[in-house]
Amino acid sequence: MIKWKQRNHPIxxxxxxxxxxxxxxxxxxxxxxxxxxxxxIFPDISFGSTYVNITLRPxxxxxDAQMTDVEFKFASEIDEILD
Numbered sequence: 001m002i003k004w005k006q007r008n009h010p011i012x013x014x015x016x017x018x019x020x021x022x023x024x025x026x027x028x029x030x031x032x033x034x035x036x037x038x039x040x041i042f043p044d045i046s047f048g049s050t051y052v053n054i055t056l057r058p059x060x061x062x063x064d065a066q067m068t069d070v071e072f073k074f075a076s077e078i079d080e081i082l083d
Contacts (some may be wrong), residue, residue, distance in 0.1 A: 004056075004075050011067060013056040013075055017082070022049045031081045041074050054078065 002064045004013045029045075030053060035041050044055040056075055058065035 003079065006067065011058060011065065013067060013071060015053045015054050015075070015078075017054070019050045019052075025050055026054060028052060030080060032078060035077060035081065039074060039077070041070070043074075043078075 004015045006013055017028060019028065025047060029047065032045070032052070032054075041056075041059075044057070046053045056067075056071045058067055059070060
């Protein structure tokens with residue numbers, strides 16, 4: 001999970017994906033949308049013409065919530081979109 005950065009305040013996983021074209025960015029976003037819908041997990045997303053930033057937060061909204069295997073597995077599944 002080297003590609004994802006774990007932050008602590010607030011706790012989250014972050015990753016930036018960069019692409020060579022707008023078309024590649026759009027294709028990635030469409031695949032990410034389908035994955036999110038199928039898993040019912042909806043990350044925070046920001047994007048431009050050739051990049052996508054994704055932030056995953058714990059499913060629990062409790063103040064002391066921690067990242068779980070669910071978020072780490074979902075991060076791996078996002079990585080698999082590009083494989």
